Structure formats: C-alpha cells, structure tokens
Amino acid sequence: MQQEFKHHITAHCENGVASNLLKNKGLDISEPMVFGIGAGLFYVYLPFIKVNHAPGISYRPMPGWIFNGLAKRLGIKIxxxxxxxxxxxxxxLDENLKNNNPAGLQVGVYHLPYFPDDYRFHFNAHNLVVYGKEDGQYLVSDPTMETIHKMTDAELEKVRFAKGFLAPKGHIYYPIYIPEKIDWETAIRKGIQKVCSNMLAPVPIIGVKGIRMVARAIAKWPTKYGVKKANYYLAQMVRMQEEIGTGGGGFRYIYSAFLQEAGKKINNPQLVSLSEEMTKIGDLWRDFAVKASRVYKQRSNEEDVYSSLSNDLLHLADLEEDFFKKLKKAI
Amino acid sequence: MKKSEVPQDKGSVSEKGSRELYYALDENGEYTTELSTGWEPKQIVQNHTLSELEERINQAQQDVKNGLASPIVYFMELKRMDWQIVADYSGIWKWRVKLHANPSRFQKLSDKTLSKYAEAFEISLEELKNYKGD
Incomplete structure (x- = not known):
C-alpha cells in the first residue's frame, strides 16, 4: 500500500529511516519497536581503533544491523x-524515485550542508531517506532533523561517497517485501534475546564486560596519558555517548519505551516493570555525562574525578548485568 | 526522565533551526516524546573537543611556518582528517602521505600528486602549494 512519504523526527537515524520507510509502505511501526526488535542496544570498546584521535567506543552496532535484524525477525525483505x-x-537512486519509491541511504556527515559545524566529523554511519526530487534538488528526510532538507546532485554525491572508516560507497537500501501477517510476539522475544546475549556476551570488549573494561581504563587515563589527553578522551567518550547517535541515556530511554510498548502488545507485565528499571539506568547514564562535563569547569582533583567516574561506570555495568539477566528470564 | 525534565538548554542544533527528540515519561508513567533545544553537558564536551581541534590546527600552522611540517599536515587538521582519511580521499597510501608531511619531500612532489591532495582537501592546487603557515 503505497502512500505519500511522511517525515517524522526520531531520536536515532537508523531507527528513524527504518520506521519512516516502513510506515510509508503501510506498516505502522514506532521507533522504539524498530530499536527493540532490531536489537539496537549495544556496547563495544575498540581501544586499538582511534576515532577522532581517541579510543573507539561505540554504543551502537554496525550500520545496517538494526534494520537487518528487524527485517529478519518480522519477515521483511530489504x-x-x-x-x-x-x-x-x-x-x-533516480530510478527508485521515478517509481515513487523512497530509499534509505548511508552517508558521511562531514559534508551534510544542514548539519551545524560542530557535528561535522568524518563519521560515515549516518542514515537518511531521499524520497523525491524538486527543482533539480533531492528531497532529504534526515530523521534526526525536525524538517526536510534539499540537496543538490553534487552535495548528495559527496556524502554518499564519503571516504574513511565505514565508507558508505553509495549504499542504498529499501524494503521490497512486507508480509501480510506478522508474528509480533516471536519477533519481540527474539529481539530481546539478541540484546541480552550481546550485552552479556562473554567477550571482554563487548556489552557489560566492555563497559567494565572502559571503566578500568579511564581510571588510569590521567596518569597514563596526562590530564590534557585524558580530558580529550573523556570528551570523545561522552560525545559518543550522548551526542553522535545518542548511545547512553538516550538509547536506554528508547529501549524503555520499547519494553513498555512491547509488554502491552504481547501482554507481559514483567516487560513493563523492567521498562521502569531501564529508565532509571538511563537517568544514571545521564548523571555520568553531567559529572564528566564538570571536569571541564573545575580543574582540581583530576585523578579523583576519574576514579569516581570509573566507579560510576562499574556501578552501571553491575546494574545492566543484573537487568539483562532479569530481562532474559522475563521472556 | 520525565517529559518536564527534558533539557531545553542552548545547543548548536537548535541554532541551525532544529531540535532533538527524546523519549520521556508523561505524568501517568507512559512513554511519550519531547523535543529538546540542547543539553549543557553535551555542549560542554562538544566545545572542549572543538577547542582541542583548534589547538591542533594552530600547532600545524606553526609547524608549517617553522619548516617542521608540510601544508598537508595543516590542511589535514583543518579538515578534521587523520592520516587514513587523507589516504582514502587522495588515493595515496598512508605511509606515503606520512612521508609527504616532510616539507623537503613535499617540495619535490609533482603537480599530479599535489592535485590529488588539493582535491582531497577541497582547495586549489595553488592554495596548497603556496601555504606558508601565515
């Protein structure tokens, strides 16, 4: 059932593209449902990869993972x-637009003309939808923006062929099949199982264990690298957490919204009460960001601040370990 | 977080005419959404990052001026790139890019190689050649 494309702002780009494209094809699915069934909550520490001159920490899986996981669990083909x-x-892309078929694109953000200067980094895992062309310009629905934007051929080519880590290489994607009947209960269960197994993975750099590894690392940053470098690393960590792709508190709130919606949909009150617990964990992630940001105002007791932040992070890891064990049992 | 607690601080996205979406709880404990103009802690780490980048750019400028680095280093910092990103945009191997960071080696580069760099940095060949760190 083809409809006119409607732009909805969402918290996270890949969720938003998936949700907006599927809504356009007649499947009404919220951002939290996309995120939950697509198992978008993740954590990985990549100390050997430097992103913006700092150790890589990602709060999200690889680009495409959420939509692919969602599609697999709902029987959609992309x-x-x-x-x-x-x-x-x-x-x-033009062929798709001619057939009135909006398409998802993976792009680099550095050359996005409507992004504020301080968001423009060589980060290539952003997603948006192009749904038409008007006066020779592409109509762009970037789900992290309130309104639609227009881009010229040259501008769009630049972002589609951005270079560097995770270069998009013109990556285009769109749903081609949506089943008539969807087994929501199984899809929700499998999405939750996936997130639990990722966050509880027996791998030192992934999930709860990854959070602990970072916690132990940051305690050493000021002595190992000096205060200046430590402060820069911490800024990058918090930026990844609360800015680029909203990974910390932001993601926990989306996940809580998912648990609430899913719990009601499949009539599982345990999910609804676990939603409340996840919301509180999200609040603590935000408290962590607030505390970290104080490092840049008061310059005394740097090492104390770092060991205190380290303890907070260890506490978060404990809470999340406990949470995901309970969640695993609840389904 | 409650809907009423969604931060409405000054942020760079809102200066460009957009806001960010948050999921938050309404009075009945139901999840809903709210738009935010920005959040101070985010802006603080963002500003800190930008000032560090500024410092890197100034350092590179000084290094070019003092003959310690070639213009490639300056434009790499200016465009927020690193060695690998310069290599990917220019199509020149990373180890060669690092060699070309040396001013005397830079002097010997052909226009053909230099234009690959100029294109990667989105500047003219003249701009690249004539940059003296001033």
Whole structure:
C-alpha cells in the first residue's frame, strides 16, 4: 500500500529511516519497536581503533544491523546495494524515485550542508531517506532533523561517497517485501534475546564486560596519558555517548519505551516493570555525562574525578548485568 | 526522565533551526516524546573537543611556518582528517602521505600528486602549494 512519504523526527537515524520507510509502505511501526526488535542496544570498546584521535567506543552496532535484524525477525525483505561509481549509484537512486519509491541511504556527515559545524566529523554511519526530487534538488528526510532538507546532485554525491572508516560507497537500501501477517510476539522475544546475549556476551570488549573494561581504563587515563589527553578522551567518550547517535541515556530511554510498548502488545507485565528499571539506568547514564562535563569547569582533583567516574561506570555495568539477566528470564 | 525534565538548554542544533527528540515519561508513567533545544553537558564536551581541534590546527600552522611540517599536515587538521582519511580521499597510501608531511619531500612532489591532495582537501592546487603557515 503505497502512500505519500511522511517525515517524522526520531531520536536515532537508523531507527528513524527504518520506521519512516516502513510506515510509508503501510506498516505502522514506532521507533522504539524498530530499536527493540532490531536489537539496537549495544556496547563495544575498540581501544586499538582511534576515532577522532581517541579510543573507539561505540554504543551502537554496525550500520545496517538494526534494520537487518528487524527485517529478519518480522519477515521483511530489504534490498541493499553498494556501488563502485557515483554515476551508477545516482542512476539507481533516480530510478527508485521515478517509481515513487523512497530509499534509505548511508552517508558521511562531514559534508551534510544542514548539519551545524560542530557535528561535522568524518563519521560515515549516518542514515537518511531521499524520497523525491524538486527543482533539480533531492528531497532529504534526515530523521534526526525536525524538517526536510534539499540537496543538490553534487552535495548528495559527496556524502554518499564519503571516504574513511565505514565508507558508505553509495549504499542504498529499501524494503521490497512486507508480509501480510506478522508474528509480533516471536519477533519481540527474539529481539530481546539478541540484546541480552550481546550485552552479556562473554567477550571482554563487548556489552557489560566492555563497559567494565572502559571503566578500568579511564581510571588510569590521567596518569597514563596526562590530564590534557585524558580530558580529550573523556570528551570523545561522552560525545559518543550522548551526542553522535545518542548511545547512553538516550538509547536506554528508547529501549524503555520499547519494553513498555512491547509488554502491552504481547501482554507481559514483567516487560513493563523492567521498562521502569531501564529508565532509571538511563537517568544514571545521564548523571555520568553531567559529572564528566564538570571536569571541564573545575580543574582540581583530576585523578579523583576519574576514579569516581570509573566507579560510576562499574556501578552501571553491575546494574545492566543484573537487568539483562532479569530481562532474559522475563521472556 | 520525565517529559518536564527534558533539557531545553542552548545547543548548536537548535541554532541551525532544529531540535532533538527524546523519549520521556508523561505524568501517568507512559512513554511519550519531547523535543529538546540542547543539553549543557553535551555542549560542554562538544566545545572542549572543538577547542582541542583548534589547538591542533594552530600547532600545524606553526609547524608549517617553522619548516617542521608540510601544508598537508595543516590542511589535514583543518579538515578534521587523520592520516587514513587523507589516504582514502587522495588515493595515496598512508605511509606515503606520512612521508609527504616532510616539507623537503613535499617540495619535490609533482603537480599530479599535489592535485590529488588539493582535491582531497577541497582547495586549489595553488592554495596548497603556496601555504606558508601565515
């Protein structure tokens, strides 16, 4: 059932693209449901990869993971393509638009004209929808923006062929099949199982264990790297957490909203009460960000601040371990 | 977080005419959404990052001026890149890019190689060649 494309702002780009594209195809699915069934909550520490000159910490899985996981669990089929040349990439996009078929694109944010300067980094895992062309300009629905934007051919080519880590290579994707009947209960259960197994993974850099590893690392930052570098690393960590892709508190609130919606949908009151617990954990992630931001105002007792932040993070890891064990049992 | 607690501080996104979406609880404990103009702790770490980047750019400028680095280093910092990103945009191997950071090696580069860098930095060949750190 094809409808006119409607732009809805969401908290996170990939959720938003998935939710907006599916709504356009007649499947009414909220952002939290996309995030929950797509198992979007994640944590990985990559000390050997430097992002913006700081150790890599990601609160989200690889780009495409959420939509793919969602599609698998709902029985949706997605078509994905990457390209060797911008010409081919443009031709396929234009063909889609001619058929009135909005398409999701993976893009780099550095060259996005409507982004504020301080968001413009070489970060290539952003997602948006192009749904039409008007006066020679593409109509862009970026789910993290309140309104739609327009981009020229050249501007769009630039962001679709951004270079560096996770280069999008013109990556285009759109749903091509949505089943008539969806087994929500199974999909919700499997999505929850996936998040639990990721967050409780027996791998030192992933999930709860990853959080602990970071917690232990930051306690050493001021002595190991000096205060200046430690402060820069911490700023990058908090930026990844609360800014780029809203990974810390923001993600916990989306997940709480999912648990509440899912619990009502499949009539599981345990999920609804666990939603409240996750909301409180989200609040603590935000408290962590507030405390970290104070480092930049008062310069005394740097090491104390770092060991206190380390303890907070260890506490968060404990809470989350306990939480995901309970969640695993609740389904 | 309650809907009423969604921060409405000054933020850079709102200066560009947009706001950010939050999921928060209404009075009945039901999840709903609210738009936020910004959050101070976020802006603080953002500003700190930008000032560090500014410092890197100024340092690179000084290094070029004092003959310690080639213009490639300055434009790399200016465009918020690192060695790998410069390599990917220019199509020149990372280890070669690092060699070209040396001013005397930079002097010997052909226009063909230099234009690959100029294109990666989105500047003209002249701009790249004539940058003296002033």
């Amino acid at each position: 078509k994905r393509q990457k390209f060797s040349t911008p010409e081919k990439a443009k031709a396929v």
